[in-house]
């Protein structure tokens with residue numbers, strides 16, 4: 001079994017790196033320099049938009065961090081990093097992944113693109129306020145859940161935390177989490193884990 005991860009710190013590829021480290025699965029890393037790596041022929045060969053992360057698992061190509069992390073955790077059921085397919089806990093994993101992507105990360109990404117990715121003349125700072133408002137609606141949902149839960153699903157750390165935690169940390173780095181103490185405490189727990197690729201020592 002050979003696994004190659006196309007990645008670039010500190011992007012969403014960190015989710016896949018962390019998942020592989022938790023699973024204790026060896027992998028090769030292909031990386032480059034931003035922005036040249038993005039959209040490069042090398043990356044387009046594994047991701048149709050030339051983005052990271054992308055994975056090649058025994059010759060099979062896979063993109064999208066949610067799909068990759070879920071696949072990797074499913075491929076190693078003995079490691080207990082994800083709820084079993086068909087279980088209700090697995091439905092909760094899917095719930096938090098979908099919620100993270102659609103209700104939180106989409107707004108963070110829109111603000112990021114309009115801050116430092118699109119050419120300056122095409123940026124629309126007018127949407128920052130709306131994006132922050134929508135992101136905070138999602139953060140309030142996480143905060144309410146985390147008031148009584150140490151981890152997102154099943155009372156233990158799982159790939160769901162790796163996935164959602166990345167976006168929650170992104171929200172914290174962009175100063176959106178001040179009103180959400182349970183999200184803050186959760187992120188402190190998460191980033192204290194020894195294999196977290198973006199932990200602060």
Ligand SMILES: N[C@@H](CCC(=O)N[C@@H](CS)C(=O)NCC(=O)O)C(=O)O
Pocket residue numbers: 011012013038039050051052053063064065066
């Ligand atoms: N939804 C995708 C997002 C992938 C994505 O946009 N990755 C960024 C880095 S975080 C990227 O490669 N950007 C380069 C570009 O947009 O050209 C995922 O979660 O894998």
